[in-house]
Amino acid sequence: MGMTIAEAILARASGRAAVSPGDFVVVNVDTVVMLDTSFFKTLRKEVLKVHAPENVAVIYDHVVPAPDQAAAEAHHYGREFVKKFGIKRFHDVGPDQGISHAVVADKGYALPGTVLVCSDSHTCASGAFNTAARGIGYPDMIYALTTGKTWFQVGETVRYDLVGKLRPGVSAKDVFLHIANRFGEHAGQNIEYGGPGMSTLSMNARRTMAAMGAELSAEFVTFEPDELLINYMRERTDRSFVPVVASPDAKYRARHTIDLDQLEPLVALPDTVINNSRPISEVEGEKIDQAFIGSCANGTLDDLSEAARVVAGKHVAPGVRFLITPSSQAVLQAAAKAGYLQTLIAAGAVVTPATCGACYGGHMGVLGPNETCITASTRNFKGRMGDNTARIFMASPATVAASAIAGKIIHPGALQ
């Protein structure tokens, strides 16, 4: 019987000829990604053995640069840890650092057709690379780190066939907001993206959509392999890989066609993205205190370029804080070189170093009581970015940038 991409990767990793929904499988893990969060005193265990140090990456991202002593202690502990176990893929604060999913992308750590786990829920971002990538908890991560294995319960797959091409001003984030609104959550299910329209989406755009799969509670989010992907990987890694395609007779729980031409910019109302997006016209005029562009989903060079295009020659509205966090120091550097930073800063934006910071209400952009924020990041849960009474709207980088200029939520095309 035919298999979907996720099923085929899990079959390969578990040494079986085939798997199907409902199966419980133990798989070999190809890549384990650890974060600075893994080393906090309140959570960490003393690891005595690492299964395959060459398959481990340690990336500092949530609490960088260390804003307090607990983070500094965790970072210190982690530095000793990588030395002790001879882990070479270490991304400490510095030019090689960034949000883990962005670094994994840029360094080519997520190989097509393989299994990658990381103790962060947006690990599915690497599904853009045809990887069965899953966010797991700290205990699972330690299990994979020390044994080289983990388990999965194979879920059913929902297939989205992309056709057409996005119109200018409409982005991958809008595709996600459309899917979340129309099709809701996918708990226990895999999401598979493919179809002729996929080739019009950049690797960054695919990564945005894959990362946001966590917000649908998907198990795995996988894109079909294509030439763009293969070239992207070839530029980044010497390791060999075999991409996986779905068989023609693969069985899907459901199959939907998304016509990219038909999509418009959307905004999710506060607290959830599930069945909660609206056309911008319905929330237009909503006054904002903060506008944020960043996170593993929307801190790419494409996103900064789009923000710069929208705000060029304009100025952020008085009383609005416009914060931008590139997803990696490499993106920050590229944005500087391309002139985007100059444009953004001249318009009144505050650009931070690469960090998870504001995205999870950690530091550098935490919201106060009753504030309103429009964000191009991953989550708009109540209390996510700070005070419980703050309201968080979610939209694309273009919509967020336009709103920062207007001082209120506005359609990116409506900016004068």
Next chain:
Amino acid sequence: MIRGKVWTFGDNINTDLMVPSEVTYASPEAQARAVFQANRPGWVNEVQRGDVLIGGRNFGMGSSRPAARSLKNVGLSCMLAESLNGLFFRNAVNFGFVAMECPGIHELFAEGQVAQVDIDNWLVTNEQTGTSLPITPIPVELRSLMMEGGVFSLLEKLGLIEPGKAKAKQ
């Protein structure tokens, strides 16, 4: 057999509500005191040891924060939901918190009623109404991990992590 008073929660309850940002790196005890402070302030003082949580669809959506550990630490004996987020479920298995799926469960209970949960036979019964529903069985490998305190004790036995201090909370 588990027997406990029921607390009901709705759909899409996320882990940021269980482990708010401000306690992300705090001690397990401090994290447990902050559970549901945004959506149900004061609940942690009302919940009693042995109570049962009943959730809606997609319970535990969101981040990898050890939310299941906090639900265990506030004293819940187990939880049942229409459906569970996969990452939340993984943490439940690994921290030894019994979390199960049971389609239809939300209709079966009103808050304050008493649930009888029979894990050996995968059956939950409302003590007041006498009605029952089947629980979706958990693979046997995971069930033993979940019931025997989670993955850390296994890793300790395998000599892969250092044994924890006697009775310290995970």
